[in-house]
Amino acid sequence: MVAVKLEEVSLFYGNQAALRELSCTVGPGQYVVVLGASASGKSTLLRVIAGLVFPHAGRVYFSDVDATGLPPRKRDVAWVPQAGGLYPHLTIEKNIQVAMRGRVAKSKRAQQLSMALDRVGLVEQRDRLPQQLSGGQQRRASLARAIATEPAVLLLDEPLSALDAGLRLPLERDLAELHRSRQEGVAVSSGSVTIHVTHDGQEAMRLADQIVVLDKGQVVQSGEPEQVASRPATASLAAALGKSLFISLPLQSVAGGWQDERGNAMPEVWSQTLSKLPPDAQRVSLGYYQHQARPAAADVKQADDWYDAINHNVVRVQDTHVFADGRRQ
């Protein structure tokens, strides 16, 4: 069984496509991070899953049941928007109570309220208004409001953005812990799902069971973090995900051969890699992760730049990633 499935979903704003025949699946209990640059369609994807907008084509399934046309209140989801989303004139407690109306049985509401406040560490702040909380506490309050309804699917839109580094890491740990605690006492086959949107590759690497990479409204790659990082689909993704600096060398095709931007011809050791490039490509880039660059010759201690590295064979050919027009070859 899959917890959430999107099948060839398209959504347009006017005649501009925000999502283009997008398909993806989320298994029970998974923490999925949707990673993409600005305007790649991440928030739109969450809004489609939440039922806040309806796709123009394609289907959305929850636990194998078609939910494409269902309004938000009929879906077992909670959506935490990018900023705030709390009613400014209501206390944190009241905000949570409002969210539970119609979703949680009256007899269970007091218990759910305490559980939610406790899990995000805001028991003592329950009587404050949102503006009386710090930025990090406001994010926690939004989370508390979302989890009070015990949704099967928790949607988080950039939950860590615009927070100081000092607040980000503790909240990041709390998100992981919250996800784990939502699985307690639940059969594996019906585990709760978290879908978290970000443009931060390192955040995705730390949190995700599965990373889904969006580009221009399409899934360009998905898989376990290590799997995605070891064969990144695009050069920009490689730069975002790597454990170390991703060093990239742009090349251009000149008179049937490849040159770097300074006009240096590529050395012979690269002929095998370069022969795999599309014959009609004009511009490509070769890249490698710094931590995979190992000297092949004893007299080479360190390469100062890419050209040094390849000339001294510091980078092994099999550790090199080749992209044409930004896409992996």
Ligand SMILES: Nc1ncnc2c1ncn2[C@@H]1O[C@H](COP(=O)(O)OP(=O)(O)OP(=O)(O)O)[C@@H](O)[C@H]1O
């Ligand atoms: N309400 C709207 N009306 C018109 N166009 C929209 C609307 N919402 C989003 N778009 C457009 O749809 C595309 C995808 O936007 P979306 O907000 O989903 O991207 P995103 O990846 O979440 O971006 P960001 O990281 O900057 O929030 C963008 O080109 C955006 O300009």
